[in-house]
Amino acid sequence: MIPAPFDYVAAESAAHAIELLSQHGDDAKVLAGGHSLLPMMKLRLAAPEVLIDIARVADLAGISVDGDELVIGATTRHADLASSELVRADAPLLAHAASLVGDPQIRHRGTIGGSLAHADPAADLPMALVALGGSVELTSAGGTRLVAADDFFAGFFETALEPGELLTAVRVPRRPGVAWGYQKFVRRANDWAIVGAAAIDGRIALANMGSVPVRARAAEQALADGASAADAARLAADGTSPGEDIHADRAFRQHLARVLTRRALEHIS
């Protein structure tokens, strides 16, 4: 339970972190809250040669308003997200999702940027971002590009982040007063979702129903066509190919996706 040897560099600014990233390339991993990366290193599933610590970079944290969007710094902690009045008013689904990540200790260490870059399809925040139709800012020495949540998650623990790019901020549309639904199915309170469903404004995202957080597009289409929540939810698992593990096989996951989607939609109506 001890990581393989590695070097550690504390970045002084976002620009410095990006410079370090371009310098070390694939040998480096970015450390923020460390609550996904460090366990993987201790289990030796990850063995980066260099850790670039961005946790104390002031310009990467914080929550602000930019027109119709909330802009959330990458190192904003889950606990800060969950308790932010701004987020609770303008993106309550995201605040709720953040309040369900792990346990209180994890929520005081883990960061939104870290969770999204880690890209665990069973995690709360990736599903929430896809449901909200948010986007991420990816910054490199060459500048910043904006990638929609739907395009960001590329596979199991894989994202659109290119070598030398740092996830610097997250953008979500402001929707004060818009009803939403969020369902996370777990055996124990602090577990990852066996399946999750999040719904808002006609969009439905599912956790742990594939290698990335996926949209329940058939159900979304049915809603758009005027179907009831119950009828739309019956289509929630269409097109999904979830993995199997000791908690759930494929058929059970698809069943849960339908039940949880219906409950999320019923919460809205």
Add this chain to the structure above:
Amino acid sequence: MSILGTRVLRTEDPRFLTTGGVYTEDLTDEALDGACHVFFVRSPIAHARIGRVDLSAALAAPGVIAAFSGADLADLPAIEPMMAGMLNAKMTRRLLAIDKVRFVGDPVAVVVTEDPYQGEDAVELVDVDYDPLPAVVDFDDALSNETILFEDAGTNVVVEFGNAGSLKPELFDGCEVVVSHTFGNQRVAPAPMESRAAAAVWGEDGRLTTWIPNQGAQSARDDLAKMLDVEASQVRVITPDVGGAFGAKFGADPEHAVVAWVARQLGRPARWTETRFENLISMTHGRGQRHTIMIGGSRDGDVLGYRLEIIQDGGAYPRIGAVLPFLTIMMATGPYSIPNAEAIGTSVVTTTTPIGAYRGAGRPEATAALERALDLFAAEIGMDPADVRRRNLLPPFTEPHQTAFGALYDSGDYAAALDKALEAAGYADLRAEQASRRASGGTVQMGIGVSCYVEITGGGDESGAPQENATVEVHPDGTATILTGTSPHGQGHSTAWAMIASEELGIPVENFTVRWGDTDLIPVGGGTGGSRSLQQGGAAVQQASKELIELARERAAAALEASAADLQFDPGRSAFAVAGDPDASVRLADLAKDERLFVHSIFTAPGATFPFGTHVAVAEVDTETGKAVLRRVITVDDAGLVLNPLLAEGQRHGGIAQGAAQALLEEVVYDADGNPLTASFADYPIVSATELPSFELASMETPTSYNPLGVKGIGEAGTIGATPAVQSAIIDAVAHLGVRHVEMPTTPMRVWRALVEASAQGTDSESA
């Protein structure tokens, strides 16, 4: 007023809650200065022949002092299974595997480094050639003997307790209803907070001193001596604070011996602390039985016949787990009067982690099988499960009751426990609420599980009658010391033993020091396990204290120039006084001034005691997702008189939590190739507070005559009673939908699948 029976706060807690315990890894004893660190290379393959073991790359790694493989320890004797007379003695083990590995986690080599960080890097450089053999994970694969773990043994069967040929076909003659079923009592991980560890150093006198977290230093010493092929007198085991054990830290493991061997080989102290990953794959697991039950009786609820056939998974090397069917069989009919009953068991080896003792060890399995059988019978005849139980319980008895399976129950009033638990639960109201919820057809349904049990605690070992020793000494400064052969690791013996002696000696509880776990100081002791400590270790403390008073009386008589018979001991002043002349008195402490004042005493019990009780669980099940939530647990646990309700409740709480965990959550899982799938706490779901309700404990105290304290064991009641109660509650919540059984752990997927199957059968029978 007597201190016995009162809620004395744990004297252990101020230290644990402030400076913290000192566990083996924390030790800073100067004898351990300059210790090297041992790290184990463990097999990643369930079953294989070992080819070349290449240590060269590891030896060249930074900080590596030495590396050894099984061949280096080949001079040491093969380890025979414990109770080798009973178990297949050819199923032996080497400290480090030599020819074959037999489970993922089997140690094959060690790397020794200057600091522990270097060891974890260096073990990755040890190159072992494995020639894989088929894994044996399933009970039936083991029984088929197609792949045999121990070629010399010629079979995977470790031991048989009876055999199928002895079963009586006529057992169920005259039964109007007979129900049979096969189900599992799954393998679970003890998962103590403190993993295994060792620190070892050899003195210039050639003696080994080793610190090991354990449940009894004396048995750990004897195991180590055997494994290292030295005399027991050459070994001193010291027990630091122990962070949980649950049966899995009894005795010593091969790893403990290897650490000692390394220390001797290198001539310097050696230390080892296993990782959580190692702990989950190589500390002994618990349970691991499969039951086939058959139960029969009359339509009005009389159980007339019961048959239990057990297969026990012993894991790769037979240990205490392989013996557990013996206890399961002994307790097969539990608290019930069943005219015709028979039980047999077979233990097998598989290419999985060895099975050892785990809280209850054999008795939870007996209760789970029987209570599940009774529920299936009740469902078949359409009778309330509580009524079926009441109808078949043994009547109250105060003289020992002999069962058909050789158990001698000391005292019991099983129906009173059942009625008390049902009343505390509000059983009739619960059933009414259940009926209305069923009628309303809501998504979340409610179930009630009832489990009656009797169990065996404080049994003797191979050497005969159950006994324990204690030494009580009063010092001139008014303090006192107790030496005990038990070995607490959370139970609170410092508090309890002080209470018992305080009652006799009139010395305040806070003036006692209780010591255990040093084989030089306390060479004899039975340790703590099988819920034996209070009824034997506590009774020994009481006996020694009473004898100390009599010894002191003689000295007091001399000091006061009075006849011993005229002296009265006043515990309130901890002093002797001459009857009729209270001013002529002498304090107990003063009698220790000129000569040490102490007594060593051995308490021998007439036999094991049999605590009993009833657990009621209330669960809700989401019939769409299959998720079960435990809402209430109400228990009556009668373990005789209660010395300290605070400590007893703590034992009940922990046991109930672990029992509920087995019913709801926990299971060690292997894939077909013998790879462990639950080797971290991300995958092995130990129960947490969020999954448990507050427990409702009703009290009931039926004294036993087997010890002067009137006490029985309470440590394991929780897992014995709660496991089937919780499982039954979950099944009961969906029983009206046609579900008769759900395997443990009752995962959402299992409950959902049972509902789907019941629904399909319901549809079939409607259309038929």
